[in-house]
Amino acid sequence: MSAPALSTRGLAKKFGSLVVASDIEIELPQGVRYALIGPNGAGKTTLINLITGMLRPDAGRILLDDADITMLPPDQRVRRGLVRTYQINSLFPHLTALESVTLAVCERTRAARIWWRQLPAYQHEIDEAYDILSALALAAVCHRLTRELAYGQQRLIEIALALATQPKVLLLDEPAAGVPREESKELFAAIAGLSGDITVLFIEHDMELVFRFATRVIVMVGGRVLVEGTPHEIASNPQVRAVYLGKATGKAMQEPRHG
Amino acid sequence: MALAEKVTSPQLYLQAQTRWRPVEIAFWLATLLPYVLFPNYLSLASQIAVTALFALSLDLILGYAGIVSLGHAAFFGVGAYTAGLLSKYGWGEPLTGLAMAALAAGIVGYATSFVICRFRHLALIMLTLGFGLLLTELANSAGWLTGGLDGLQGIHTWKLLGYFRFDLYGYAAYSYALAVLFALFLFARRIIHSPFGLSLRGIRENLIRMPAIGAPSRAHIRTIYTIAAAIAGIAGAVLAQTTETVSLDSLGFERSAEVVVMLVLGGTGRLYGGLVGAIIYMVARDQFSGVVPQYWYFWIGILLVAVVVFLPNGVLGGLAKIASRWSRP
Numbered sequence: 001m002s003a004p005a006l007s008t009r010g011l012a013k014k015f016g017s018l019v020v021a022s023d024i025e026i027e028l029p030q031g032v033r034y035a036l037i038g039p040n041g042a043g044k045t046t047l048i049n050l051i052t053g054m055l056r057p058d059a060g061r062i063l064l065d066d067a068d069i070t071m072l073p074p075d076q077r078v079r080r081g082l083v084r085t086y087q088i089n090s091l092f093p094h095l096t097a098l099e100s101v102t103l104a105v106c107e108r109t110r111a112a113r114i115w116w117r118q119l120p121a122y123q124h125e126i127d128e129a130y131d132i133l134s135a136l137a138l139a140a141v142c143h144r145l146t147r148e149l150a151y152g153q154q155r156l157i158e159i160a161l162a163l164a165t166q167p168k169v170l171l172l173d174e175p176a177a178g179v180p181r182e183e184s185k186e187l188f189a190a191i192a193g194l195s196g197d198i199t200v201l202f203i204e205h206d207m208e209l210v211f212r213f214a215t216r217v218i219v220m221v222g223g224r225v226l227v228e229g230t231p232h233e234i235a236s237n238p239q240v241r242a243v244y245l246g247k248a249t250g251k252a253m254q255e256p257r258h259g
Numbered sequence: 260m261a262l263a264e265k266v267t268s269p270q271l272y273l274q275a276q277t278r279w280r281p282v283e284i285a286f287w288l289a290t291l292l293p294y295v296l297f298p299n300y301l302s303l304a305s306q307i308a309v310t311a312l313f314a315l316s317l318d319l320i321l322g323y324a325g326i327v328s329l330g331h332a333a334f335f336g337v338g339a340y341t342a343g344l345l346s347k348y349g350w351g352e353p354l355t356g357l358a359m360a361a362l363a364a365g366i367v368g369y370a371t372s373f374v375i376c377r378f379r380h381l382a383l384i385m386l387t388l389g390f391g392l393l394l395t396e397l398a399n400s401a402g403w404l405t406g407g408l409d410g411l412q413g414i415h416t417w418k419l420l421g422y423f424r425f426d427l428y429g430y431a432a433y434s435y436a437l438a439v440l441f442a443l444f445l446f447a448r449r450i451i452h453s454p455f456g457l458s459l460r461g462i463r464e465n466l467i468r469m470p471a472i473g474a475p476s477r478a479h480i481r482t483i484y485t486i487a488a489a490i491a492g493i494a495g496a497v498l499a500q501t502t503e504t505v506s507l508d509s510l511g512f513e514r515s516a517e518v519v520v521m522l523v524l525g526g527t528g529r530l531y532g533g534l535v536g537a538i539i540y541m542v543a544r545d546q547f548s549g550v551v552p553q554y555w556y557f558w559i560g561i562l563l564v565a566v567v568v569f570l571p572n573g574v575l576g577g578l579a580k581i582a583s584r585w586s587r588p
Contacts, residue, residue, distance in 0.1 A: 052471070078473030090471075092464035095457075098269055103461050104472040106454040112474065115455035115482070120274035122454060130269045143272060165473050 003066040005030040005199040006082065006169045011050055011060035013223075020046045022223045024060070028169065033192070034201040035214035035231075039243065043223040044203045045087060048171045052084045053077050064169065079108070081168030085158040087177050087203070093147035097138055097157055100146055101129035104164035132160050136190055152183045159190065170194070172202035176209065188213050211235070219243070277452040286531065290437055294430075301429030302501075307541045308436035309498045314521045314533025315440075315447055316490035321519070322528030323451060324483050325463035326375065329384050329515050330391025331491055334364040336398065336510020338492025343411045343505040344404070351417040353500050357439065360496030361489040368488020369481070376480040379466065388512070395511050410506035414499065425501055432501040439497055440534075443490055447530060450486070459483055463528070520559070524566050526573025535575055 004027040011024040020043045028034055036044050049055040051062055053074040062070045064082050072080075092100045105125045106112040120126070133142045136156045141149055146157060155175060162170055175191060176184030184206070191200065192213050201218075204210050210217060210231065217234040219226040221243050227234065234240055293304040313335055320326040338360035345356050371390060378386055398405045405411055418424050423431040450456050458479050461469055469476040499505045508514060517540070518533075525536025543562065548555045570577035 074470035075473050075475050078471060083473075084471055086468075086471075090465060090468045092461055092468070094464055095460060098273075099457060099460075102273075103454075103457045103474075106457065107472055107474040111454040112458040112479070113455060113482075115450045115453045115486075117454075118274075118277055118449070118452050119454050119457055120270055120277060123270050125454070126270045126273060142269060161468075161472055 004028055004063075005065060006051070006201075007063045008051065009061045009063070011047075011062065012058050013046060013050055013055060014058055019223045021050060021057070024050075024223075024225055026218060026225060026228070028199050028201060030168075030199055031196045032199055033213060033215045034199075035210040035217045036201055036203045036220065037205070037207075037210060037217060037234075038220035038226070041222075042220040044220055045173055046223070047220065048084055048173050048203070051171060052082060078165050081166065082171075083162045083165045083167035083169070084171040085162050085173060085175060087173040089151075089154045089158060091146045091154060091157055091161070094145055096143050096145055097133055097149065097153075097160075098126070098129055098142040100157060101132055101160050101164050102126055104161045105129050105132075108165050129164060132163050136160055152179050152187070155179055155187060156190070159187075163194075167198055169199045170201070172200065174203050174205070176204065176206070181206075184209065283531075286534075287441065290441075293433065301433045303541065303545055305429055305433040305436040305501055306498070307537055308433065308440045309494050309501075310518070310521065310541055311534040311537035312436075312440045312443060312497070313491055313494040314518050314525070314537045315444060315530065316487045316494065317518050317522050318527060318530060318533045319447055319450070319459075319483055319487045319490070321522060322530075322532065323456065323459040323463060324480055325379075325466070326480065326484065327380070327384050327519075328387040329512070329519065330387035330389070330394075331487075331518055332510045332512070332514035333391045333394045334368055334488040334491035335495035335498075335514060336394065336505075337367050338364045338495030339499040339505045339509040340398065340405060340411065340495075341492065342496035343414045343499040346414045346416055346500065346503075347411065351415050353416055353419050353435065356416075356500060357493050357496050360492045360499075362492075364492020364495070365485050365489035368492075369485040371488075372481040372484040375484055376477040388515075391510065391512055391515050395507060398507055398510060405505075405507070408507060410504055411499075412504065414503040414505070416500040416503055425503070429501075436497050436501060439493065443493065444530070444534075447490070450483075451530065455479065455482070460528075520563055522573075524563065524573060526570075526575035526577075529573075529575050529579075532573050532575050536573070539574065 007027040008024050011021055013021040024047060038044055046055065050057050053072060057070065061068055064080055069077055069080065095103065102125055105128050106122065109125060111122050111125055130139065130142060133139050136159065138153060138156055138160065141153060146154065149157070159175065172191065176187050179187060188209055191202070194200065214231055216228065217231050218228045219234060219240050226239060226243065227237055293301055297304065317328065317331050320328060341360040341363040342356040345359055374386065375383065399407055416425050419431055419435055425431045458474060461474065462476050462479060466476060495509055498509065521536035521540045522533045524539055525532035525534065543559065544555060547558045566573060
């Protein structure tokens with residue numbers, strides 16, 4: 001068996017006395033679709049922030065393809081293929097969709113350092129950006145400013161930006177947050193259609209989507225990994241049921257029975 | 260928007276955006292008008308061209324990369340003193356003087372960029388302000404070199420290209436300042452239409468997001484800060500060479516603040532904003548100070564408040580809005 005695409009060893013983080021991550025050990029093999037679930041405040045986004053270097057862990061290690069990246073700055077992790085999206089749109093409001101994605105492509109190919117040649121000369125980069133947008137059904141609006149786009153389209157641009165970096169491991173923080181249910185299925189269909197080489201971990205509250213698109217599920221509670229398993233194992237796990245049924249979100253766990 | 264329907268390839272669309280627009284060509288042709296219409300104001304025109312170049316350099320960092328600086332005159336001053344000192348101590352050739360000024364200001368810019376690139380917003384304003392004050396006092400205390408409060412005297416600029424003499428009428432001065440402005444404008448235009456220019460806009464739009472697309476934002480900021488410093492240095496050098504004097508206020512706080520005002524007046528992030536702002540500001544100052552010299556800042560205050568309240572994107576932003584309404588059916 002080859003090394004996992006991404007793994008963490010004993011990852012821990014405290015804000016003052018508040019423990020937001022404690023002894024987190026995960027291993028994500030290449031190409032697997034993982035869902036990360038847990039009640040609000042379980043530390044899901046914090047875990048993504050730790051893995052991508054937006055936060056520095058108090059203890060523990062992060063390994064990408066067996067290389068220790070714990071101390072690397074965020075942009076260098078991206079260059080190595082560890083890429084995230086944001087729960088709340090974090091885009092470039094006054095760039096067009098095409099400019100935004102072209103920017104991300106140019107940063108990857110290092111064309112973004114060039115200030116003595118005009119952008120239109122970079123046909124390869126522009127075409128690649130256009131193809132990414134086309135694949136996400138955004139070609140028709142590619143010359144519109146990002147801020148003028150519909151919310152669901154902006155969520156897709158989040159993903160387009162991530163794809164432009166050619167990720168090996170993609171961490172999606174609630175990719176469908178705020179998107180109507182029908183549209184969020186389309187969005188997840190786009191994610192499911194990604195290359196099988198890419199390892200995907202997504203945070204999602206809608207259990208129907210989780211059970212439909214994830215091959216494995218990690219459950220976090222109170223900054224710890226409670227359990228990891230197939231969707232079926234998770235659904236029938238008494239601990240998980242207790243966590244969810246004990247809270248207001250109890251209804252969520254019943255969704256898969258219908259789905 | 261009309262362009263989007265005409266061309267299909269995204270590459271052609273982007274190409275169309277880098278093309279020269281008629282209004283740009285008209286603007287540059289209009290810069291030749293002072294020769295014909297205001298031959299008595301050519302020395303004012305050359306100072307406007309210098310100031311416009313200085314404002315252009317600020318636009319590269321403020322308008323494109325979102326770096327607010329209240330100490331940009333530091334580089335202007337370094338350039339001015341470099342060219343002035345070179346000339347005073349025997350080398351008055353203007354073009355090499357510009358090159359040396361660019362180099363000196365660029366080195367100072369590069370050195371400080373390592374601190375600059377780590378900060379944003381208020382901290383950045385304070386940093387640049389402090390840095391500017393520091394340099395002003397340094398120049399003040401080094402009177403043996405800079406002439407201190409009396410200014411640097413004894414500058415003699417050689418004939419431009421060995422032929423054109425800088426005289427009182429200002430023909431050579433304006434032509435020189437305008438040529439340098441135009442050349443560096445072309446340079447700046449090239450930068451903002453490059454992939455690097457796109458990255459700068461990304462930094463301005465969302466600095467936090469940049470590392471998440473793998474962008475080394477700090478390296479980008481260091482590059483543009485150095486380039487902007489060098490251009491500001493060239494602007495200072497042109498002023499030193501054409502007026503044959505350098506005073507402490509060439510790197511003072513007032514000049515730093517003024518150039519921000521001009522850029523905001525004209526409109527940031529448009530290349531032409533600094534140029535238009537410099538023209539409005541300098542002409543207004545010339546006119547108002549002729550009438551009521553002591554109240555000149557009163558009028559510029561009103562102008563500034565009015566522009567910020569009614570034209571948040573500056574004069575050019577306002578014009579662009581009107582133009583886009585007009586062109587839409």
